[in-house]
Amino acid sequence: MKKVRKLYEGKAKIVYETENQNCLIVEYKDEATAFNGAKKGKITGKGVINNRVTNHLMQILEKENISTHFIKEISEREAVVKNVKIIPLEVIIRNISAGSFSKRYGVKEGIIFDSPTIEFSYKNDNLGDPLINEYHALALNIASQDEIDRIKNMAFKINDILKSYFKRVEVDLVDFKLEFGKTLAGEIILADEISPDTCRFWDSKTHKKLDKDRFRQDLGNVEEAYAEMMSRIIKN
Ligand code: TMP
Numbered sequence: 001m002k003k004v005r006k007l008y009e010g011k012a013k014i015v016y017e018t019e020n021q022n023c024l025i026v027e028y029k030d031e032a033t034a035f036n037g038a039k040k041g042k043i044t045g046k047g048v049i050n051n052r053v054t055n056h057l058m059q060i061l062e063k064e065n066i067s068t069h070f071i072k073e074i075s076e077r078e079a080v081v082k083n084v085k086i087i088p089l090e091v092i093i094r095n096i097s098a099g100s101f102s103k104r105y106g107v108k109e110g111i112i113f114d115s116p117t118i119e120f121s122y123k124n125d126n127l128g129d130p131l132i133n134e135y136h137a138l139a140l141n142i143a144s145q146d147e148i149d150r151i152k153n154m155a156f157k158i159n160d161i162l163k164s165y166f167k168r169v170e171v172d173l174v175d176f177k178l179e180f181g182k183t184l185a186g187e188i189i190l191a192d193e194i195s196p197d198t199c200r201f202w203d204s205k206t207h208k209k210l211d212k213d214r215f216r217q218d219l220g221n222v223e224e225a226y227a228e229m230m231s232r233i234i235k236n
């Protein structure tokens with residue numbers, strides 16, 4: 001599979017068309033941003049780690065009957081994925097309070113919820129990815145009710161699978177962001193990435209942050225945290 005044309009360059013990835021219109025190539029970059037691009041930096045080796053971690057987790061999900069866009073890893077930083085139309089929703093699942101949840105509702109980090117929460121942001125950089133509810137998504141024609149229901153079911157199922165997977169490697173899955181895409185046939189499948197950029201991972205025993213919060217909050221040892229997550233995931 002060869003890259004034919006650059007389709008889109010985002011903050012952390014570049015997407016290329018291939019000679020097969022059903023397939024795209026995703027290339028993961030080391031560039032890191034936070035706060036809608038206001039903070040910029042580089043996390044050396046991040047692209048390699050996020051590619052490998054995403055591909056590994058997508059294959060685990062596939063085994064549990066979750067349809068994903070993943071087709072094949074073709075290099076350290078590149079994977080072939082299905083060409084889907086991304087639904088412009090950031091779907092966020094939370095198991096433990098942290099980040100914008102703690103800030104918005106004035107609660108400390110680390111409160112374990114009785115059941116997970118879900119929220120949606122409208123994926124639009126110019127607007128700063130504003131939080132929206134299902135009615136807004138319908139009004140904006142972002143997705144149909146059936147599609148939203150499907151996305152919610154898939155997101156909670158993915159949470160169950162990943163939560164128990166990470167438990168085995170002594171990591172608490174605090175929260176994470178998913179994106180879904182629609183195939184030409186109209187099927188909703190998991191797209192984008194699942195990595196330390198898009199999840200909060202805390203060591204189960206020490207509660208040490210092993211994700212992009214180390215970059216967002218200038219906690220230091222960012223590269224080491226990403227490498228630690230990769231070694232726990234790829235080994236298991
Ligand atoms: P938040 O607490 O900042 O809303 O983030 C919730 C989760 O979503 C966290 O695991 C990080 C992830 N996330 C992204 O992947 N991309 C984003 O642009 C934001 C804001 C959060």
